[in-house]
Amino acid sequence: MEFTVQQIADLLQGQVQGDGNATVNRLAKIEEGAPGSLSFLSNAKYEHFLYTTGATAVIVSNTLELKQPVTANLILVEDPYSSFSTLLEVYQQAVAAARQGVEEPCFIGENSTIGDRHYRGAFSYIGKNCKIGSGVHIYPQVYIGDNVTIGDNTVLFSGAKIYADCVIGSSCTIHAGAVIGSDGFGFAPQKDGSYKAIPQIGNVVLEDHVSIGANTTVDCATMGSTIIRTGTKIDNLVQVAHNVEIGRHTVVAAQTAFAGSSKVGNYCTIAGQVGVVGHVSIADKTIIGAKSGISKNIKEEGTFVQGAPAFDYKQNLRAMAVFRKLPELQKQVEELREKL
Amino acid sequence: MEFTVQQIADLLQGQVQGDGNATVNRLAKIEEGAPGSLSFLSNAKYEHFLYTTGATAVIVSNTLELKQPVTANLILVEDPYSSFSTLLEVYQQAVAAARQGVEEPCFIGENSTIGDRHYRGAFSYIGKNCKIGSGVHIYPQVYIGDNVTIGDNTVLFSGAKIYADCVIGSSCTIHAGAVIGSDGFGFAPQKDGSYKAIPQIGNVVLEDHVSIGANTTVDCATMGSTIIRTGTKIDNLVQVAHNVEIGRHTVVAAQTAFAGSSKVGNYCTIAGQVGVVGHVSIADKTIIGAKSGISKNIKEEGTFVQGAPAFDYKQNLRAMAVFRKLPELQKQVEELREKL
């Protein structure tokens, strides 16, 4: 897709300084700008790139005072970062809207319905009795088991797997290789020391605007539902065990794991490689530092913890500072003991 | 599937108290019971739900003395939990038995055989010279490489990948996205600092009743076999490296990793996010706490360790208790030094 600088300026309600007829066909960082690319300058720290960039056009603040001549054509706007974000969105919406239709072969079971404006890639599979909304993108090799419900405008990237009976909301994004609804890890120990699988007959419910990262796994509930609520964003390679509930607008970074029946509040921020043991409850707006282990309930809103097992973030920092000097501390104690 | 309360009672050798002709069509937790659902009450702690549940029928102990009137129809049995488990199994077996036949298109290479009563989903792939047993379920988009052997009644969920030459026993469950037999991570450093891949020509052997979680990876041996023995259950996103051997009836929680050539005993319990370094050996019945790092052999049966690196569980708890107070301890030492 190619646009003139003037077309971009009109879209952003900005003004052109330079050649409005110059054309751009892609977005790029200002330091990587090349002929045909459109960049933006938001942070004053990067202003020097403006004078050397090869970009055809740069979106800048209308309050910027140039210190040197520029060769790029400028688009003057109020807030360059926000304008650029708008462009990114328009671009992605255009790309997404262009993806419609059905590639063959693909499989759809009996009694399943799917709304208009959808895309179904080759080798995608939809089981029986599914109810799938409008504008849904089902990429190649996606698997959707029987009795699954999916809301409007949800995107399932290649190879995402949704087990039977799961319920997925509207405007969700499920990345490649993510598995939703696999059996919970429940085994009853037998008298001979072996284990017998406890049938897992529940499902997974993702509410609206949920994002699930690549190769993340979300197990179904033993009975009832594993639930991830509206607006929550989960990164790659995260494990969500059976009967877990994660609240609204919580973000979870990569490789974190929630053990069975743990409950996470709304508006939490959970860093990467965190582990949460089973059956604990975490209050709203909790912040958990990377690699932490949560072994008991967090009851107070807005708590910030770190460590494994985790405790107050600042207290942990102070303890770690002493930890590094433990050999010295030990030596001091030995000296004191000798003196006495 | 719909059943009368009397039919359920007959199956469980229980007695109906209420309307034996009422019908149920699904299982639910007692607190989530609704018309049409069947629940159970096992733990006295939840008895109050019995008097408010909307479930059509509840399985209860035949020794229970009601404290209030109930609207649900009761099925009186000796052990409600065990009866409910029986129902779950009957239910799952019925669902599984119903899944038979071949969906097209699917691929099967020359000289491969597969037993009766099997299911092969659309877009599943079976290579050459495979020998696959009876009652096997191969879900859509499963990949089975050349020369693979699979025993009876094993289930491979959608997108499971089995590399060439692997051997999988009977009654195993391989969840979606699991990878069995990928190349071991072996690279020989060269004089110029680069690495050359060491060909990995071994395979993976899973014995019977092994469960492999979603998106778990089990690498093939460099030579010989990576082995997971009978009855062992492995959760999601676990890494099992080349030439690892895991004994019988061991359970491994999510995101744990075993480095190359480590040996794990029988009847071990390994929590989540544990790391085991290469070439170590772990005795039978070892228990390893979450997030632990195992850096040396564990020789004694029944050892319980925690920490990274791991040591005795209770000793670790005590050390962690002091760790939190390290700044205070440091201050006390400083005061002592000043006094002397």
Next chain:
Amino acid sequence: MEFTVQQIADLLQGQVQGDGNATVNRLAKIEEGAPGSLSFLSNAKYEHFLYTTGATAVIVSNTLELKQPVTANLILVEDPYSSFSTLLEVYQQAVAAARQGVEEPCFIGENSTIGDRHYRGAFSYIGKNCKIGSGVHIYPQVYIGDNVTIGDNTVLFSGAKIYADCVIGSSCTIHAGAVIGSDGFGFAPQKDGSYKAIPQIGNVVLEDHVSIGANTTVDCATMGSTIIRTGTKIDNLVQVAHNVEIGRHTVVAAQTAFAGSSKVGNYCTIAGQVGVVGHVSIADKTIIGAKSGISKNIKEEGTFVQGAPAFDYKQNLRAMAVFRKLPELQKQVEELREKL
């Protein structure tokens, strides 16, 4: 494939001691040798197996002095390990070269090209405008999005997923279930506490001879490229976030995670379950111990760190040694305080 002992000896420029007409058809460890198998003896520690092995032939050093009679036929060479490695490579090349052709059904979009001697498995998907080299192996159920470039002789195992616009070099290996180019985890917090996805329009660039493990995830850049340079080897279940750059000939063990925009040098060795926070920079030849957390820049080449947060490896070992004895140290301090 079956060979005589003499044929193997000729290939390795070695001499036969025993029956040159005996035949072998597979490779095995010396302790697992059986009729028909070929083994090698390199480490003197395993010499006792030579006298008991059931292998038909064993490759040994031409300087070895036998201490007992052997029943296996020997192939005498200068360096048995290196000779065996040569055999492994010849074997794998033969297996790889034998895999050519196209299995149906498979999908290829308009304007995409692919070189000669390639393999495309059933249910594999190639989007539009892709440019794929010669000798490439695309296993069943692989997904390649639009506008992807792939160099010669690269192998993509079953279920590997390459998002649109990615660039993959020559002689790379992408294992089953790996995801290359999924959206970076970027969300802008909104005033109401919810999050809005920041469009991720960059790509992933893998240079030549890169290896990506099973179910590993590499996110695309927000803008520009996430880059993994020549010769770098990445194990299973690793997370590489948006805009990360990993240098040449670096090895990364399983379950490690790199947060957004982190930069890793050349010739680094990074153990398993390591976490690297966003925006840090790691010098060439850095060694990072298992389970470490890297929270700040590592500026000096050849640094060896351990711990979470990580510091000097030896210093960490010493601190951990005192950590185990913290309860004792605390008691000593208490005693000292009582005395004063």
